[in-house]
Amino acid sequence: MNTLSKAARYIRWILVITISLSASPVHAHNPLPKTILKVKPSIVGIGLHDPRSAPKTTLSATGFVIGNGQLVATNAHAIPDLNSERNQSIAVLVPGGRTSEVYKATLVAKDDEHDLAIVRFQGKRLPPLSFSNQTVLEGQAIAFTGFPIGPVLGLYPTTHRGIIAAKTPVILPVPQVGKLTAKQLKRMKHPFEVYQLDATAYPGNSGSPVYDQTTGEVIAVINKVLLTGNKESALTKPSAISYAIPVKHLQELLTSL
CATH class of the missing domain: 2.40.10.10 (Trypsin-like serine proteases)
Structure with a gap:
């Protein structure tokens, strides 16, 4: 009877451990959800603002905040050609659901060879992303x-x-x-x-x-x-x-x- 009781307690202990492990959150060992929360406030849209069009602002590409919080990095090809007669400008779109905001921006640096550009917008400063100095590995x-x-x-x-x-x-x-x-x-x-x-x-x-x-x-x-x-x-x-x-x-x- 003692032997059966010990065996039963052992099996029950194994079942409890198994159930506890299976019930653990999926992201317990996955850092990505926390990283996304950290990165998203720095992600903005890149587009064109045309006061004579409807809608006035269009979204065409992605950018991310760097430097002092008012600089945005994107691709050079994402920078729209502007028509001065229509008073067009580069637009930086800050996500926020119904409270999304649009800021006018100016091109401050461009590298056509590597298809990179940096624009500056006037508005609230956003959290900038940091650059990695680590060696990038295949499989990373x-x-x-x-x-x-x-x-x-x-x-x-x-x-x-x-x-x-x-x-x-x-x-x-x-x-x-x-x-x-x-x-x-x-x-x-x-x-x-x-x-x-x-x-x-x-x-x-x-x-x-x-x-x-x-x-x-x-x-x-x-x-x-x-x-x-x-x-x-x-x-x-x-x-x-x-x-x-x-x-x-x-x-x-x-x-x-």
Whole structure:
């Protein structure tokens, strides 16, 4: 009887431990939820403000706050062409549901080679994101937050996660030299490394910060136009592979201010 009682108590103890473990929160060992909460206040939309249009402000890309809290980093191609006669301006859209805010911004730095830009907006200071100085490794867990298909889904920051799939040159060799474009020839003289992501970015994600899932420090900037156009120009149907520009190029641009 004593032996059976001990066995029963042991089995019951095992069941209690098993149930307790299975009932633990899923995110108990997942740092990403806390990191997203830290990153989201720094994510803004990039668009065009036209007082003569309806709606007056349109969303086209993503940006994130850096520096003094009034600077925003994004892709150079995301900066709209302005019509001075219509009094158009670059718009920085700060999410907030019904209380979303729009600020006029000016371009203060641009790097066409790496498709990066920095704009300054006048308004409340927002929490800036920090840059990572750690070596980026293939297989490293990353996430990026932005506005995929922003004009349709609206000003609601969305996060995707994945890993650094590869470090690769900005241009890939082609079978015949005669098939190289002028832009590709120019880039072959001064190639730079980019990150290939095992995660899917969508139109509107351009300019999104790619960050470490644990620290939230930015390691790269999503690019959906410049890099795909160069690396996959030979494909009739471009792949869903996403690319990102190492943050060191953004650091250099910020330092140039």
